[in-house]
Amino acid sequence: MILNEIEEQRTNLNQLQEKANELNMFNQDEADQLLPEDIIPSAFKSLDNLQEKVLERIEKLQSSIKESQDFYESFNELRNWLEQQENDHQLNKSIHITNDSSNKRNAFKT
Numbered sequence: 001m002i003l004n005e006i007e008e009q010r011t012n013l014n015q016l017q018e019k020a021n022e023l024n025m026f027n028q029d030e031a032d033q034l035l036p037e038d039i040i041p042s043a044f045k046s047l048d049n050l051q052e053k054v055l056e057r058i059e060k061l062q063s064s065i066k067e068s069q070d071f072y073e074s075f076n077e078l079r080n081w082l083e084q085q086e087n088d089h090q091l092n093k094s095i096h097i098t099n100d101s102s103n104k105r106n107a108f109k110t
Contacts, residue, residue, distance in 0.1 A: 006051050013043050 017040050 002054050003051065006047055006054065010044075010047055013040065013047065016040060016043075 020040060
């Protein structure tokens with residue numbers, strides 16, 4: 001997952017920070033020392049921004065999945081209800097036809 005990759009890169013960046021600190025201890029020129037100090041915090045900030053965007057998108061995706069599941073469940077409930085109504089209507093129609101037939105037979109007997 002991308003969050004794992006971000007954490008791996010953060011670990012790599014921490015290692016680079018340590019190396020930069022070691023190099024700065026050997027470097028006497030301040031101009032050379034500023035370069036890693038500017039680059040590494042910028043990289044950390046980029047990683048933080050990326051992680052924030054990934055987490056936002058995961059949240060939106062989870063919300064969309066939940067809404068899809070809710071829609072699917074509601075749709076299935078409606079479809080089941082409609083099928084039940086159709087079955088009940090067919091049963092009532094069948095009973096009505098049977099009753100009509102019985103009434104006609106009884107009418108002929110009298």
